[in-house]
């Protein structure tokens with residue numbers, strides 16, 4: 066049976082033709098000699114391997130037939146066009162390996178010398194006369210992918226609106242010539258010249274858009290000042306030895322199978338064919354991975370692996386593909402795919418189904434992929450353990466006499482306050498702040514499974530900002546003892562306690578040589594998990610190949626404390642990589658979001674400095690807009706005006722996200738917006754709390770806190786209330802010891818970075834009064 070590969074071309078066709086293309090390719094996969102397909106060679110083409118095939122009477126597919134010794138024929142599908150256009154393209158286009166990059170690409174060499182009528186005589190079933198096929202309909206830009214360069218000020222209130230442009234320099238102009246770009250970098254001469262002349266991100270993006278995918282990615286890296294060797298390594302490119310055998314069918318097919326950018330090997334799978342065709346327009350991530358993404362999705366790792374990367378670099382996409390890869394490799398494998406919040410866990414399950422409806426989504430410990438939040442995982446392990454196992458684990462973690470756990474408590478701040486009230490420790494006020502006590506309890510007491518004052522006064526508190534002498538520790542312990550006693554009376558445990566207990570149950574089982582529930586753990590949003598979770602991750606699967614794969618971004622840590630993986634027995638030295646190409650947002654929004662991080666130094670999970678200066682994006686769009694309003698009323702009016710503009714421009718309500726810092730601000734904003742008139746062509750539109758709407762209605766615009774927006778994305782985002790009164794949020798610093806302030810401020814900065822990096826196309830940042838000190842000076 067013939068194999069098929071797909072090229073991700075910009076050739077767009079409407080839905081009804083797409084269905085016919087699918088039928089055509091499906092038949093081709095079964096038998097390329099079937100008469101209805103009309104697979105025909107061209108007369109005197111630029112590439113002898115080119116074929117056209119009959120999709121409908123008017124539409125022709127252009128394909129390249131590769132003959133690989135010992136295999137059935139292999140067709141590379143280029144695209145489908147109206148008959149005449151297809152013939153023109155087929156005659157003039159060559160599929161070849163780019164010698165400098167080793168990747169396949171299509172090259173238009175212009176019409177051959179022979180007249181056009183000389184096309185193969187079989188192409189005669191075209192209607193003639195007045196019934197001739199219509200012109201190819203102009204491509205309709207989808208609202209979400211608009212790359213308008215217009216300043217985004219239209220519709221915003223005049224008050225204090227500014228475009229927030231970050232300076233851009235074209236690093237190509239220093240050190241590269243058009244000849245060198247062509248000969249060493251594999252860039253077509255005309256593209257090389259245009260790229261060198263680019264004076265703005267938008268101009269460069271236009272060149273990249275016109276380039277074959279691998280060439281575009283090379284240009285992007287070089288324009289960001291990277292060396293060619295580095296770019297090649299990133300993209301897994303190696304030049305081809307040019308010679309007699311250059312660009313053989315075998316070489317081209319091998320390059321596609323290896324995962325060249327812009328190509329997908331479908332083989333003889335009907336399902337993959339369907340997904341690949343669907344993904345041409347939407348959800349390209351399902352098929353067309355960046356070469357690096359593919360490597361990390363399919364890599365066999367000899368132990369725990371850490372994949373970091375800025376917001377929108379496709380970490381979640383890699384995890385989804387990795388889950389599928391591991392599942393296909395061994396359908397009996399028990400895979401856990403987990404992340405920090407319930408909403409994101411649900412979205413992982415949904416996307417996994419989109420990626421591959423055949424994946425078995427199962428419960429914890431069953432063969433297949435379980436998508437569960439870690440609090441669910443802890444609860445299930447404890448619930449299904451024997452009473453003896455629970456007793457032993459609780460005693461080890463919380464101390465003797467604490468063996469019943471019938472309830473969970475979430476409001477730890479209130480419990481710490483009550484414990485302080487009760488024991489009245491002899492401590493300065495800032496050491497009794499619930500946030501400080503909570504961190505101390507989770508990162509020191511639970512992480513070391515401390516059950517007595519004696520152990521607490523001796524334990525190493527490395528990494529904690531605030532020093533505590535022996536007397537202070539004794540006082541703090543009194544609070545912890547009271548906290549535990551209250552929970553004991555209620556038969557309750559907090560979620561962090563439960564995670565450590567679950568980890569202990571599994572450790573005890575491993576020591577007894579009993580099986581563990583999971584073979585492969587895949588973690589998303591790793592930066593936000595607390596020590597109890599890390600203990601549980603380590604305990605869930607036995608150490609070994611592909612045991613633990615962690616996707617994380619230290620810049621997005623908005624909960625909890627910074628952690629060092631090795632403290633929890635997770636060793637990733639030499640097995641740590643970083644993604645840098647942003648797929649979500651435009652280069653302009655990305656530059657703005659990254660500029661929010663510049664006031665701090667971030668350290669990753671291996672205690673190395675985290676970079677933020679080398680992220681890049683292929684897309685370009687309007688510069689972000691900031692609006693300084695006199696008061697909240699004016700701010701809301703300005704945002705409402707902008708929303709109207711977005712709706713008028715064709716954005717769907719659900720493609721707009723309104724983000725604020727606090728729950729209180731959320732309620733306030735929703736109430737204020739209820740008095741504003743917002744409407745699109747369909748009628749009135751209103752703001753709703755995203756959590757209350759399981760499924761957004763067409764007239765609803767989701768609003769949420771910046772924390773709630775974690776992992777999400779919208780075409781247009783308004784980040785509101787970024788004034789000095791509101792960010793950093795005062796309560797986060799309240800009563801906190803001075804030594805913790807820097808970490809608190811870093812988290813606030815990260816909250817803003819998370820918020821700003823949710824925007825795909827347009828970003829608006831607003832405040833009333835003075836701007837937050839966290840905002841960059843533009």
Ligand SMILES: Nc1ncnc2c1ncn2[C@@H]1O[C@H](COP(=O)(O)OP(=O)(O)OP(=O)(O)O)[C@@H](O)[C@H]1O
Nearest residue numbers: 349350354355376377378379380381382648649776
């Ligand atoms: N290879 C790809 N081709 C096209 N789009 C992609 C690709 N990889 C990722 N994307 C898209 O980029 C966006 C961001 O991807 P994803 O959510 O995986 O990034 P992330 O690194 O997990 O982001 P965050 O850290 O902000 O949660 C999504 O819309 C995703 O579909």
